[in-house]
Amino acid sequence: MQFDPPLRPARLIARYKRFLADVITPEGETLTIHCANTGAMTGCATPGDTVWYSTSTSATRKYPHSWELTETQQGHWICVNTLRANQLVREALTLNTIPELSAYSHCQPEVKYGTEKSRIDFLLQAEGRSNCYIEVKSVTLLHLGKGYFPDAVTTRGQKHLRELSTIVAEGHRAVLLFAVLHTGIEDVSPARHIDVQYAELLEQAQRCGVEVLAYRAQISPLQILLTHPINVAL
Incomplete structure (x- = not known):
């Protein structure tokens, strides 16, 4: 971008x-x-x-x-512009620069889904493949050399984790994608010290089959690009 x-x-x-x-x-x-x-x-x-x-x-x-x-x-x-995270992910999906999410022929943003009246950031579809639901979260919190999400208690984020777990139970693919928009962050963890319920729900979601990915951005005043995956430590 x-x-x-x-x-x-x-x-x-x-x-x-x-x-x-x-x-x-x-x-x-x-x-x-x-x-x-x-x-x-x-x-x-x-x-x-x-x-x-x-x-x-x-x-x-x-x-x-x-x-x-x-x-x-x-x-x-x-x-710090939170609107950019979804734009960056949309660009990466279009260019197939996230290998884990490639080989889908159709990408639709902001699709209504779930029992709690949510909207998924992106729905990927392809003939012969399960639907893939992607929730994007922007990560900018650096604390003691590590990256964390969220930076404040997020009931909305908790709801999204419940929805993603339900999607997996229904036979679809669900992905939580951390867009890491801070060049000092080398890995990402749930911010248990800020929102313990979110951290617990994230661990439960992963056990249920929700995939958790993190991609870090290259940032300059000229452009931003999601460039490479980094570790998610739960």
Whole structure:
């Protein structure tokens, strides 16, 4: 996924009201930019970090600039725009760069499914193969050298794990795909110290047959690509 035009840098002053952040450009201009990430963003929004932002041409937007990446003072790159995870996975599925999920002829996003009225991120189908349901989660939490999900208690994520387990019981294929959007993360674990129920449900889901994958991204102001698998340690 390429950024066109390339992103522009600024220094983070503060994030506030969940959806907003103030930054100062290299020219000394203070901007208020939109933040699509409603999560805790632990370690992703430290004042003084370099923010890389895009600019919309829409005349109706109150805040035309959007926070896309953080370049931390430790030298890590993080994609903080949560909308990008599904876009990256969709691109990878189209290009067949995730071998575990190749050989499907049809990919449909946002399909209603399950007993708890959920929407699966992607449904893959091919003649002669079981349907494959893929739930995508963006991973940006780095703690003591390891990556974790989630960064806050997620009842929605818990629901998705129950739904995926049910899908397997019905004879279909179910995949939880962690899109690791932090270049400092080398492996991923459930954040038991944050959401113990999610961690337990994830272990149960894997025992039920839900496949758990993690792919790390290569990140720069020019482009983001999911490049290679990393270990998931449950």
